[in-house]
Every structure is written in C-alpha cells, then in structure tokens.
Amino acid sequence: MINTLINPKQIIAAxxxxxxxxxxxxxxxxxxxxxxxxxxxxxxxxxxxxxNGYIGLGPLDGDIDPDLVNAxxxxxxxxxxxxxxxxxxxxxxxxxxxxxxxxxGGLEVDVHGNLANWMVPGKMVPxxxxxxxxxxxxxxxxxxxxxxxxSGSSKILQQCRLPLTGKGVVDMIVTxxxxxxxxxxxxxxxxxxxxxxxxxxxxxxEAVFKIxxxxx
Amino acid sequence: MINTLINPKQIIAAxxxxxxxxxxxxxxxxxxxxxxxxxxxxxxxxxxxxxNGYIGLGPLDGDIDPDLVNAxxxxxxxxxxxxxxxxxxxxxxxxxxxxxxxxxGGLEVDVHGNLANWMVPGKMVPxxxxxxxxxxxxxxxxxxxxxxxxSGSSKILQQCRLPLTGKGVVDMIVTxxxxxxxxxxxxxxxxxxxxxxxxxxxxxxEAVFKIxxxxx
Amino acid sequence: MNKITSMEEISSILTDGMTIMAGxxxxxxxxxxxxxxxxxxxxxxxxxxxxxxxxxxxxxxxxIVNRRVKKVIASHxxxxxxxxxxxxxxxxxxxxxxxxxxxxxxxxxxxxxxxxLTPTGVGTVVEEGKEKITVDGREYxxxxxxxAEVALLKxxxxxxxxxxxxxxxxxNFNPLMALAADTVIVQVEKIVEIxxxxxxxxxxxxxxxxxxxxxxxx
Amino acid sequence: MNKITSMEEISSILTDGMTIMAGxxxxxxxxxxxxxxxxxxxxxxxxxxxxxxxxxxxxxxxxIVNRRVKKVIASHxxxxxxxxxxxxxxxxxxxxxxxxxxxxxxxxxxxxxxxxLTPTGVGTVVEEGKEKITVDGREYxxxxxxxAEVALLKxxxxxxxxxxxxxxxxxNFNPLMALAADTVIVQVEKIVEIxxxxxxxxxxxxxxxxxxxxxxxx
Numbered sequence: 065m066i067n068t069l070i071n072p073k074q075i076i077a078a079x080x081x082x083x084x085x086x087x088x089x090x091x092x093x094x095x096x097x098x099x100x101x102x103x104x105x106x107x108x109x110x111x112x113x114x115x116n117g118y119i120g121l122g123p124l125d126g127d128i129d130p131d132l133v134n135a136x137x138x139x140x141x142x143x144x145x146x147x148x149x150x151x152x153x154x155x156x157x158x159x160x161x162x163x164x165x166x167x168x169g170g171l172e173v174d175v176h177g178n179l180a181n182w183m184v185p186g187k188m189v190p191x192x193x194x195x196x197x198x199x200x201x202x203x204x205x206x207x208x209x210x211x212x213x214x215s216g217s218s219k220i221l222q223q224c225r226l227p228l229t230g231k232g233v234v235d236m237i238v239t240x241x242x243x244x245x246x247x248x249x250x251x252x253x254x255x256x257x258x259x260x261x262x263x264x265x266x267x268x269x270e271a272v273f274k275i276x277x278x279x280x
Numbered sequence: 281m282i283n284t285l286i287n288p289k290q291i292i293a294a295x296x297x298x299x300x301x302x303x304x305x306x307x308x309x310x311x312x313x314x315x316x317x318x319x320x321x322x323x324x325x326x327x328x329x330x331x332n333g334y335i336g337l338g339p340l341d342g343d344i345d346p347d348l349v350n351a352x353x354x355x356x357x358x359x360x361x362x363x364x365x366x367x368x369x370x371x372x373x374x375x376x377x378x379x380x381x382x383x384x385g386g387l388e389v390d391v392h393g394n395l396a397n398w399m400v401p402g403k404m405v406p407x408x409x410x411x412x413x414x415x416x417x418x419x420x421x422x423x424x425x426x427x428x429x430x431s432g433s434s435k436i437l438q439q440c441r442l443p444l445t446g447k448g449v450v451d452m453i454v455t456x457x458x459x460x461x462x463x464x465x466x467x468x469x470x471x472x473x474x475x476x477x478x479x480x481x482x483x484x485x486e487a488v489f490k491i492x493x494x495x496x
Numbered sequence: 497m498n499k500i501t502s503m504e505e506i507s508s509i510l511t512d513g514m515t516i517m518a519g520x521x522x523x524x525x526x527x528x529x530x531x532x533x534x535x536x537x538x539x540x541x542x543x544x545x546x547x548x549x550x551x552x553x554x555x556x557x558x559x560i561v562n563r564r565v566k567k568v569i570a571s572h573x574x575x576x577x578x579x580x581x582x583x584x585x586x587x588x589x590x591x592x593x594x595x596x597x598x599x600x601x602x603x604x605x606x607x608x609x610x611x612x613l614t615p616t617g618v619g620t621v622v623e624e625g626k627e628k629i630t631v632d633g634r635e636y637x638x639x640x641x642x643x644a645e646v647a648l649l650k651x652x653x654x655x656x657x658x659x660x661x662x663x664x665x666x667x668n669f670n671p672l673m674a675l676a677a678d679t680v681i682v683q684v685e686k687i688v689e690i691x692x693x694x695x696x697x698x699x700x701x702x703x704x705x706x707x708x709x710x711x712x713x714x
Numbered sequence: 715m716n717k718i719t720s721m722e723e724i725s726s727i728l729t730d731g732m733t734i735m736a737g738x739x740x741x742x743x744x745x746x747x748x749x750x751x752x753x754x755x756x757x758x759x760x761x762x763x764x765x766x767x768x769x770x771x772x773x774x775x776x777x778i779v780n781r782r783v784k785k786v787i788a789s790h791x792x793x794x795x796x797x798x799x800x801x802x803x804x805x806x807x808x809x810x811x812x813x814x815x816x817x818x819x820x821x822x823x824x825x826x827x828x829x830x831l832t833p834t835g836v837g838t839v840v841e842e843g844k845e846k847i848t849v850d851g852r853e854y855x856x857x858x859x860x861x862a863e864v865a866l867l868k869x870x871x872x873x874x875x876x877x878x879x880x881x882x883x884x885x886n887f888n889p890l891m892a893l894a895a896d897t898v899i900v901q902v903e904k905i906v907e908i909x910x911x912x913x914x915x916x917x918x919x920x921x922x923x924x925x926x927x928x929x930x931x932x
Contacts, residue, residue, distance in 0.1 A: 114665070115595060116521040116522075116524070116665050116668055117521070117665050117667055117668050118664075118665055129664060130524065131524060131525070131652075131663045131664035131665060131666035132664040132665050133521070133522065133524050133665055135521075136522075137521070137522030137523070137524065137575065140665075142664075148662075148664055148665060148667055149667065150599075150662075150667050150668060150669070150670070150671045150672060150699075151521070151547065151595065151598075151599045151667075151668045151669045151672065152599045152600070152603055152671075152672050154596075154599075155595065155596030155599050155600070158596060159596050159614065159615070159616060178619075188574075189573070189574075189580060189583070189590075189592075190572060190573060190574025190575075190580075191548070191570065191571055191572035191573050191574060191592045192571060192572070192592060192594050192595075192622075193548075193571050193572040193594075193595050194571070194594070194595040194596060195594075196594040196596075196597075196616050196617055196620065196622065197594050197595060197596035197597070197616045200615050200616045200617075200618075201596075201615075201616075227620065227621050228619060228620045228621075229620065230619070230620065231618065231619025231620065232619070
C-alpha cells in the first residue's frame with residue numbers, strides 16, 4: 065500500500081487509520097481527516113459520528129436527499145444501523161465521552177497538548193463549530209496535519225501562539241514526517257514515517273521533544 | 281351543578297375547574313386534583329401532562345396496556361394528538377414554564393406562598409417525586425385541599441412548620457370554605473364558597489389574611 | 497385553536513429589534529419560506545441565534561446579506577463571507593459559541609435552568625468574561641441560557657395540533673429551539689390530521705408549537 | 715460484535731458494591747428479568763439509582779425487599795413500604811432527589827457536564843450541603859452529575875446493533891441512563907436485524923448499548 069501513497073496527505077491519513085479499531089466511534093474533521101476511512105483494512109469497521117446529528121455517516125448512496133448532509137454541509141449517506149438525533153444529543157455523545165476518537169486538522173499544536181485550529185486573528189474567524197466540544201470530549205484526540213505551514217515554519221511548537229481550540233487536549237500528532245505522542249513528560253516522537261530520518265524531523269520542528277528508544 | 285356537590289372534595293375540584301382555560305396544559309397531582317377534569321364545561325378542553333413522560337393523559341381507553349400508566353402508576357390512556365417522551369424532556373416542559381397550571385394537594389400552605397406537601401418527619405417520607413419541580417416551574421400553582429387537617433387544625437398557616445416543597449411558589453388556594461390568592465401583600469381571601477360566611481373562615485384559619493372588598 | 501398560519505400573519509408577528517432563533521445546519525433544516533417571510537416583512541435590527549450563517553443565498557444567509565441582523569450568536573460563520581465582512585467592518589456584532597455549548601444554552605433557556613457547567617472552552621478565549629466553577633477539582637464554564645421572542649423552525653410533518661416529525665439530519669437545532677421561544681412558528685412540508693401521528697413517534701409535542709406554516713402556503 | 719447476552723453473562727458482570735442505575739417508573743419500563751438476574755446472582759451492597767423503589771413485588775422493589783441495596787438515590791419511595799422501614803431502621807441509606815433534578819443529574823453524568831443549575835429545591839431541605847449559584851439575580855442549586863458502573867434498561871425493540879425503541883410511558887428514565895453508565899444492558903421484548911429500524915425512529919443509538927437480553931431468553 066505504501067507505494068500508492070503519493071502525497072503527504074495520504075501518508076498522514078494512512079497512518080491515522082492504523083489508530084482506529086474495529087467498532088470505534090469516530091468523528092472526523094473536514095479536509096484531510098475525511099480521507100482516513102479510505103485506508104482502513106477490510107476487517108476494521110468504524111462508526112462515524114457527524115456532529116449535525118447522526119451516527120453512521122456514510123458515502124452518498126443513491127439520490128441526493130437535501131435533508132441528509134455531513135458536518136461540512138455536503139450531501140451524504142447513512143449506513144444500515146445508523147441513527148439520527150438532534151444537536152443536543154449529538155453533543156451529549158461528543159462531550160460525554162461516547163466518541164472514541166476524533167481526528168482533526170491543526171494550525172498549531174504544542175508540547176502541552178494545546179491545539180489551535182479555529183482562527184487566525186485579523187485573517188480568518190470562521191468560528192469553532194463543534195471543534196471545541198470534540199477536543200474536550202472525545203476519548204482520544206488525534207491531530208492529522210502537514211508538518212509545516214505553507215511558509216515552511218513548524219506547526220509543532222513549544223507554545224501555541226494562535227487562539228486555542230483546546231488546552232491540553234491532544235493525545236497524538238500525525239504528520240507526513242513522524243508520529244508524536246503528548247504525555248505528562250512532554251512531547252515524544254514515537255515513529256518516523258518511511259524514508260524520513262530523525263535529523264530532518266528535528267530540523268523542521270520548533271518544539272523540543274523526547275525520543276522513543278525504539279527510534280534509531 | 282352545585283346541588284350535586286355532596287362532599288368537600290367535589291366542592292374544591294369544581295371551583296378549581298373554573299381556573300382552567302381551554303387549551304391549558306395542566307399537571308394534576310394525585311388524589312383530589314385528579315377530580316378536577318370532571319367539572320370542566322364541555323367547551324373547555326385542557327391538555328393533561330403526566331410527569332412520567334407524556335402529554336395527553338386520558339382515561340383508560342380499551343384494554344390495559346402495561347406500558348401506559350399515569351404518574352400514580354395506574355393504567356391510563358392517551359388522547360389523540362398526545363405524545364410520549366422521556367423523563368428528561370418531561371421535566372424540561374415542567375421546569376421550563378411549558379405547563380400552564382399545576383394543581384396539587386397540600387399539608388400546609390402559608391401567607392408567603394410556601395407549600396409543604398411531601399413529608400412529615402418521623403412519620404411519612406415518601407419523597408418529593410416531581411412535586412418540587414412542578415411548583416417551581418408551572419406558570420400557576422393552585423393548592424387544592426381541605427381547609428383543615430383531620431385533627432381540626434388549620435392547614436393555612438402564618439408560616440409552614442413542615443419541610444417545604446417550595447418556597448414562595450403558591451398562587452392560589454382553594455378549599456371547601458374559600459378561595460385565597462397569594463400576593464406580594466400577603467394572603468387575600470377572594471371568594472367564599474356557597475353557604476360559608478367570613479367569620480367561619482376566620483375562625484378556621486390560622487393565617488392572617490386580607491379581604492377582597494367584593495366579599496361582604 | 498387553528499394553528500395554521502399565513503405569510504401575512506407571520507409578518508405581523510415580526511418586529512424590529514426582536515431576538516429570533518432559526519433552526520438549521522448550513523441551511524439544512526432551516527425554514528426557507530419563513531426566512532423569505534422575514535425578508536419581505538422588512539423586519540430589521542434582529543438578534544439572530546442559529547448554529548451558523550449558512551451561505552449567502554440559502555439558510556439564514558440572506559438575512560445577513562440583506563443587513564437585517566444587528567447581532568448573531570452562532571458557532572460558525574465561515575461559509576458565509578458576508579458575515580465576516582460585516583463583522584470586520586464593525587457593522588455586525590458576532591458572538592461565537594461552541595456548537596455543543598450553543599445547544600446547551602438554548603436548552604437551558606427552554607427548560608428553566610440557570611445555566612450549564614461545561615468543560616468546553618476552558619483555557620480558550622471562550623472563557624473570557626465568564627464565571628468559572630470548580631466541581632470536584634475540575635473547572636467548568638458557567639454558560640448562560642439563551643431565549644428568543646420567536647423561533648422559526650422547519651419540520652417534515654406536523655399534525656394540526658402541532659406535533660412534529662423531523663427528517664434525517666434536518667432535525668439538528670429545531671427541537672431545542674421549540675422549547676426556548678415565546679412564539680414558535682414552524683414550516684412543514686406536510687400536514688396531517690390529529691391522531692395520524694403515533695404518540696411514540698412525535699419528536700416535538702404540539703403544545704410547544706404556536707403557528708404552522710404549510711410549505712407552498714396551502 | 716455480538717451484543718446478545720445471557721443471564722450467565724449478566725451475573726458475571728455484576729459485583730458486590732456496584733453502583734447500578736435501573737430504568738422505570740413504578741415498575742413500568744423496568745427490566746424485570748434483569749432484576750431477577752440480579753437477585754439470582756447474589757450481588758449485594760448495591761448503590762441503586764432509580765426514579766422510585768416501586769412496589770415490594772415488582773420493579774426494583776424486590777432488590778430492596780431482599781436487602782441487596784445499601785444506598786438508594788430516588789425521587790420517591792412511598793409505594794414500597796419496605797424502603798421506608800429499612801431507612802428508619804438505619805439499614806438503608808436513602809437520598810431523595812426531586813424527579814426533574816434526578817433526570818438532569820443522570821444526563822449531566824452521561825454528557826460530560828460538571829453539573830446542573832436548577833431552581834428546584836431552593837429554600838427547601840434539598841439545598842442542604844449544596845452550593846448555591848446566583849445567575850442574573852436568581853438563586854440556583856448546583857446539582858452534581860450521577861454515573862453508574864452498570865445501567866439496566868428496558869426497551870420494546872432493539873436491532874442487533876443495539877438501536878432501541880421504547881413503548882408508551884415505559885420510556886421514562888431509560889434513554890438518559892443509557893448515556894451514564896460504563897456498561898449498558900438492555901432487556902428487550904423484540905429483536906430485529908440491523909437495518910430494520912428507520913434511523914429517524916431510533917430513540918437510543920446502538921453505540922450506547924453493550925448487551926442485549928432478549929426477554930424470555932431467546
């Protein structure tokens with residue numbers, strides 16, 4: 065499968081997919097995270113939760129139903145065994161720890177597990193939507209993002225500078241270069257992506273991180 | 281109709297019925313309050329809310345359904361246009377001011393609108409059930425009770441002595457002797473029941489009350 | 497009591513400066529004909545409570561584009577560029593609320609609670625100006641109830657008593673808002689007689705619904 | 715993942731000293747066969763969270779009569795004289811909670827809230843030992859979340875994914891408790907294949923349900 069991973073986003077999505085277990089209830093942010101299910105093995109079925117009010121998000125199946133959209137407002141489907149509910153219940157599930165994993169993009173993440181992904185003051189203020197509830201309530205928060213911003217600067221920082229989405233909420237960071245875990249002792253690099261060496265990661269990462277002994 | 285009111289409970293229920301308007305959403309406590317609908321004129325239809333989770337409580341209609349009971353746990357029915365919901369939503373309706381009138385029995389009421397009807401320390405501790413929410417949330421709280429306890433003592437007091445169900449919650453008191461309103465200036469007697477004189481009420485009432493000028 | 501209403505009656509209910517809640521998520525589950533009624537009524541200086549401001553041409557978006565809104569309380573405004581433009585120009589007041597918190601605040605307003613204690617937003621700009629309450633060692637924000645004078649909702653089906661059934665993901669904020677407004681007006685695709693909806697299937701009981709507008713204006 | 719369970723498996727889940735929630739209102743909507751499973755398992759020193767203690771012979775009443783309960787958190791105990799008797803004798807700890815507050819506390823426990831601010835109980839013995847919070851000039855009690863290790867629920871119908879439909883007034887506390895326990899076991903009258911329940915009609919989604927016990931033990 066590795067051979068088919070032609071771009072950074074696919075590398076990231078494929079690695080995140082390995083974190084999901086059969087039966088997990090998962091909420092995926094828009095953009096890159098929505099690519100994750102494409103990389104799940106055939107024997108791993110996850111249940112996607114959509115914060116606009118349902119469980120069992122699936123691809124569009126048959127005709128478009130104008131009343132059936134995903135959390136990005138795009139036409140979507142529902143799998144057999146899914147269920148619709150209102151926004152209150154949707155966030156009871158999210159905030160109440162009934163979502164096993166959420167995968168979200170990030171503008172900045174830091175060694176404390178802080179995440180910033182909802183606004184750039186003076187430039188972009190779209191609103192937080194459901195992201196703040198997701199990072200607060202999901203059992204596991206995975207940030208899936210390219211390692212560097214378009215400007216080339218590191219997105220993994222010692223301390224976030226943008227307004228936070230959540231404080232101390234991130235469990236894992238997956239980029240096209242490496243996989244990190246946020247622990248009480250700070251950030252730890254757990255894996256290097258195929259063909260990447262540790263020096264490259266150090267060079268491209270502002271944050272100070274520890275190294276899992278398994279990495280050489 | 282007066283001729284048929286052979287006992288104090290009927291006199292009370294008939295008078296309470298006059299307070300209900302067509303379309304009112306009403307929650308009736310167990311006992312005497314459940315008699316109120318019997319005295320509604322044909323053109324007044326109220327909608328009964330049952331705190332165990334529905335709107336449209338009606339008399340048992342056809343076979344007993346073991347899943348369909350009133351708030352006293354007794355077999356009941358539902359009118360056309362009724363709706364079932366869970367206990368959370370039931371009390372959203374109650375506490376949120378969506379119930380127009382609640383009619384409850386009382387052990388003691390006082391001039392401040394305090395009500396005690398849920399326990400007698402050392403004797404009877406059944407629990408408050410939904411009563412505390414009802415007196416807090418219903419738009420109008422009517423206490424429907426006999427004027428005196430079995431011992432002959434007044435149940436309308438200067439200050440309740442039993443543990444309260446609610447503080448400053450009662451709007452109106454209907455007994456077989458009189459009708460009182462609780463106002464910011466204290467208790468006011470508004471009406472005498474048929475054949476009752478003011479002296480009798482004064483004699484049998486511990487609370488100090490003002491007199492509506494319409495009463496002579 | 498006949499709850500079936502007309503565009504004219506709706507117009508007469510709406511007044512300048514009102515606080516209005518509207519159901520919908522990016523326009524799905526938004527009562528589009530009631531939004532049109534608002535536009536045609538000329539009502540302005542509205543405080544709008546909605547999940548998002550949708551797109552310029554659909555959902556509640558046209559209310560923003562046509563400058564009928566003075567203040568918006570929402571979780572997301574990114575899909576309607578006009579909202580951000582008016583906000584930056586200082587012409588529109590925007591209060592951004594996390595989506596789950598928005599749902600809780602509307603429910604609190606509709607169910608007689610004094611507010612809600614949520615962990616969402618602790619340590620972010622969302623906590624600014626809010627009371628923090630510690631319960632068993634964890635910090636929560638005290639988020640206050642929201643209510644409106646009018647709620648504009650969309651359902652799939654109603655009976656003449658106002659019992660509602662929603663369809664698919666068009667349910668979203670509609671059931672919560674039905675609790676939290678003085679006057680609740682719902683646009684429906686289909687109306688049936690009382691008794692035709694099984695009481696177990698009702699999603700919003702008719703006692704919460706004041707006016708029913710049948711889509712297409714039957 | 716097969717969620718269908720047996721009396722034996724349920725017994726193995728129950729351990730002494732557990733906190734257990736049970737759905738039902740005076741026995742209606744209580745999973746009577748799961749109560750029997752509890753009795754037969756010999757489990758004791760339970761903290762029981764339920765709306766009421768029903769009657770001596772039905773609902774959760776037999777758990778009280780058979781002295782399996784150490785503490786009960788409920789809104790009403792009046793219909794089961796055994797509860798009051800054990801309470802007065804100092805053998806059973808009883809925490810009485812207003813019914814609406816009980817529902818809110820269970821929901822708070824299941825939905826990640828730090829508690830609920832309710833006006834119910836202000837000025838009564840219910841406020842004893844509780845924090846009072848003033849919001850916009852009105853006093854509210856801070857009522858804390860409730861959770862359990864196991865919830866024992868009753869539904870009318872389930873599909874094999876655990877999606878539930880309740881019937882009539884037997885719904886009551888069941889849907890709330892499905893959110894608030896580590897392990898959720900539901901007794902159902904009827905089981906159908908996945909896909910046979912329309913997603914708009916699901917009252918509790920299957921992701922909340924761990925074990926399904928089919929009535930009569932199919």
